[in-house]
Amino acid sequence: MRTNMKIIVNKEGNIGSVQDQFNAYFPYLKLEFYGLHDAMVKSTTVKPFMDPRYKLNDSRKSVKGGEIAVDDEMTVAQLEKKLYETFGVHAEVLRKSGNIWLETTLTSGWTLHQQNVMGEIIS
Numbered sequence: 001m002r003t004n005m006k007i008i009v010n011k012e013g014n015i016g017s018v019q020d021q022f023n024a025y026f027p028y029l030k031l032e033f034y035g036l037h038d039a040m041v042k043s044t045t046v047k048p049f050m051d052p053r054y055k056l057n058d059s060r061k062s063v064k065g066g067e068i069a070v071d072d073e074m075t076v077a078q079l080e081k082k083l084y085e086t087f088g089v090h091a092e093v094l095r096k097s098g099n100i101w102l103e104t105t106l107t108s109g110w111t112l113h114q115q116n117v118m119g120e121i122i123s
Contacts (some may be wrong), residue, residue, distance in 0.1 A: 004071045009056065009087050011065040016052030025070075026112055028119025030094040030101050049092075056089065064088055072113035076104045079112065095119045 005025045009018055015033050022031040032049040033056075068086050070079060076093045083091045093112070094101040096119040104115055 004069065006067045007070055007083075008067045009065050009089075011056050014053055014055050015050050018056070019052055022070075026072075026116045028096045028116045028123060029112065030096070032092050032094060034090050034092065056087075070112070072116070073111050075109055075111055076115060077108040080108070095122075097122045 005021070007018060007021055018033075019031050022029070034049050064087050066086060068082055070082075074082075079093060080091050083089055093104050093108075093115065095104050095107075095115050096102075104110070107115065110118075
């Protein structure tokens with residue numbers, strides 16, 4: 001079954017509302033946002049994820065509102081790129097593994113469906 005959804009970003013809304021929309025479709029995946037610029041992200045292994053209570057327009061002044069279509073055949077890399085290009089926010093998809101959340105950096109070419117199924121199997 002193919003999952004089609006829309007992520008709606010209201011720049012007056014908080015990060016948690018966007019995360020909840022994503023998690024409703026992909027329960028074994030987590031969408032995290034961080035506010036560092038590209039050059040800074042490459043120079044550190046720890047990304048300071050933003051508190052879900054923060055409003056998007058408080059975290060980055062360049063955040064744009066709107067919506068994007070997401071389906072389960074989209075890869076993690078495609079989603080992260082689309083979020084940045086559309087809304088101007090840096091995001092990362094994490095996959096559940098037991099009681100922890102793993103970065104999907106090495107498997108960013110996997111589809112959201114593949115990631116979610118793997119998270120379900122491992123958890």
